[in-house]
Amino acid sequence: xxxxxxxxxxxxxxxxxxxxxxxxxxxxxxxxxxxxxxxxxxxxxxxxxxxxxxxxxxxxxxxxxxxxxxxxxxxxxxxxxxxxxxxxxxxxxxxxxxxxxxxxxxxxxxxxxxxxxxxxxxxxxxxxxxxxxxxxxxxxxxxxxxxxxxxxxxxxxxxxxxxxxxxxxxxxxxxxxxxxxxxxxxxxxxxxxxxxxxxxxxxxxxxxxxxxxxxxxxxxxxxxxxxxxxxxxxx
Amino acid sequence: xxxxxxxxxxxxxxxxxxxxxxxxxxxxxxxxxxxxxxxxxxxxxxxxxxxxxxxxxxxxxxxxxxxxxxxxxxxxxxxxxxxxxxxxxxxxxxxxxxxxxxxxxxxxxxxxxxxxxxxxxxxxxxxxxxxxxxxxxxxxxxxxxxxxxxxxxxxxxxxxxxxxxxxxxxxxxxxxxxxxxxxxxxxxxxxxxxxxxxxxxxxxxxxxxxxxxxxxxxxxxxxxxxxxxxxxxxxxxxxxxxxxxxxxxxxxxxxxxxxxxxxxxxx
Numbered sequence: 001x002x003x004x005x006x007x008x009x010x011x012x013x014x015x016x017x018x019x020x021x022x023x024x025x026x027x028x029x030x031x032x033x034x035x036x037x038x039x040x041x042x043x044x045x046x047x048x049x050x051x052x053x054x055x056x057x058x059x060x061x062x063x064x065x066x067x068x069x070x071x072x073x074x075x076x077x078x079x080x081x082x083x084x085x086x087x088x089x090x091x092x093x094x095x096x097x098x099x100x101x102x103x104x105x106x107x108x109x110x111x112x113x114x115x116x117x118x119x120x121x122x123x124x125x126x127x128x129x130x131x132x133x134x135x136x137x138x139x140x141x142x143x144x145x146x147x148x149x150x151x152x153x154x155x156x157x158x159x160x161x162x163x164x165x166x167x168x169x170x171x172x173x174x175x176x177x178x179x180x181x182x183x184x185x186x187x188x189x190x191x192x193x194x195x196x197x198x199x200x201x202x203x204x205x206x207x208x209x210x211x212x213x214x215x216x217x218x219x220x221x222x223x224x225x226x227x228x229x230x231x232x233x234x235x
Numbered sequence: 236x237x238x239x240x241x242x243x244x245x246x247x248x249x250x251x252x253x254x255x256x257x258x259x260x261x262x263x264x265x266x267x268x269x270x271x272x273x274x275x276x277x278x279x280x281x282x283x284x285x286x287x288x289x290x291x292x293x294x295x296x297x298x299x300x301x302x303x304x305x306x307x308x309x310x311x312x313x314x315x316x317x318x319x320x321x322x323x324x325x326x327x328x329x330x331x332x333x334x335x336x337x338x339x340x341x342x343x344x345x346x347x348x349x350x351x352x353x354x355x356x357x358x359x360x361x362x363x364x365x366x367x368x369x370x371x372x373x374x375x376x377x378x379x380x381x382x383x384x385x386x387x388x389x390x391x392x393x394x395x396x397x398x399x400x401x402x403x404x405x406x407x408x409x410x411x412x413x414x415x416x417x418x419x420x421x422x423x424x425x426x427x428x429x430x431x432x433x434x435x436x437x438x439x440x441x442x443x444x445x446x447x448x449x450x451x452x453x454x455x456x457x458x459x460x461x462x463x464x465x466x467x468x469x470x471x472x473x474x475x476x477x478x479x480x481x482x483x484x485x486x487x488x489x490x491x492x493x494x495x496x497x498x499x500x501x502x
Binding site: 074175 | 237299302303306319323324325326327328329334338339341342345429438439442443445446447448449450451452454455457
């Protein structure tokens with residue numbers, strides 16, 4: 001009886017929207033140009049446009065959700081959302097926990113940036129966002145790794161002099177360096193391109209998005225999007 | 236905009252959590268002093284376990300456990316034919332109609348659900364502390380009061396509701412006001428639970444913005460946003476202190492405490 005009441009209540013709450021299959025897309029919302037919150041507080045950026053287009057092609061209804069980077073994979077596997085589309089590079093370690101689609105960017109350069117040239121990135125203190133390919137890379141060099149939960153804090157740490165340099169995706173640092181204050185001091189190639197991540201048990205859904213990405217590559221619309229958001233590398 | 240709404244979120248959390256955790260505490264204390272042994276163990280166990288675990292560990296554990304527990308129950312009821320295992324590696328998989336809330340629900344329902352889980356967790360944690368305070372307060376009411384009640388022929392139940400409960404509040408108040416202050420200061424834990432509260436927005440809005448992605452570019456303003464939060468919390472606790480002071484005065488009236496005695500002499 002209780003269950004009946006409960007299910008009726010849930011049905012009543014969700015009546016009318018239950019028709020189409022809804023896919024919840026998880027993103028970080030703090031990583032321009034890939035994903036960020038615009039002035040209206042909505043998710044915006046390259047991945048917002050890409051995701052909306054992919055959902056249209058896969059004939060799915062999509063809903064955007066933001067989540068902290070640190071817990072973005074655990075919250076996917078526990079089912080809070082169905083896909084991660086958050087500038088996440090395809091790596092072997094992550095593949096042990098989640099499944100990726102094919103990459104929708106080329107393997108892109110990461111770059112070191114500092115207040116001035118002449119920083120030795122193999123011995124200096126280098127900031128990187130925690131649980132990223134960049135922090136993994138810094139740990140393998142002789143540099144002192146200083147981790148931060150958000151990309152913005154890594155840049156703030158360089159500007160305040162807390163660390164000597166920051167290692168991040170070059171596409172993320174480009175507009176920051178262009179505004180002045182920081183200079184690039186070197187590139188390094190990491191990761192295997194950026195892809196969407198799905199639960200391992202969700203092969204169907206992953207297939208749909210994989211096909212949609214392939215079709216966007218084929219008709220050149222993906223390249224147009226990459227151009228629009230000034231992200232390096234084309235297909 | 237989200238920033239201003241989030242102040243409402245925090246105030247709503249306080250408004251809902253305070254009475255709920257007080258009632259949790261009241262039942263906990265009632266159970267703890269019950270004459271029926273298993274009930275008393277239950278009350279004492281609840282108070283001891285929750286009080287003994289760090290808040291943050293409890294928050295992180297309980298929200299996930301509660302969510303998965305609810306989904307597991309719904310799953311057993313709605314999809315009895317489901318044969319796949321629920322735990323597949325690190326994946327937690329339940330059938331679509333057992334998702335809580337449903338995948339197809341609009342985002343605000345997800346937010347309300349997340350918020351309710353947070354409130355429930357807050358209530359359980361602070362309920363245990365309130366339970367301990369009330370338990371102590373019930374034992375602080377002078378024994379003579381109860382004896383007199385019994386001498387007048389009141390039953391155990393009558394003595395509890397008519398004599399003990401009205402008088403215990405003055406003994407509970409210092410502890411409860413302390414709890415209220417701690418609760419106010421614990422609200423930023425919402426941020427840990429993924430609710431977009433004022434700390435989340437202060438960090439998001441204070442982060443430096445480049446001109447390409449916003450109409451209002453600025454540098455790192457987090458310090459100023461957090462300073463504003465500091466002032467907000469300070470002002471809020473100050474107001475609380477004033478209100479609690481008045482309640483103490485009112486409750487002391489006619490009580491056999493130092494405060495009550497001072498009021499009697501002044502009159």
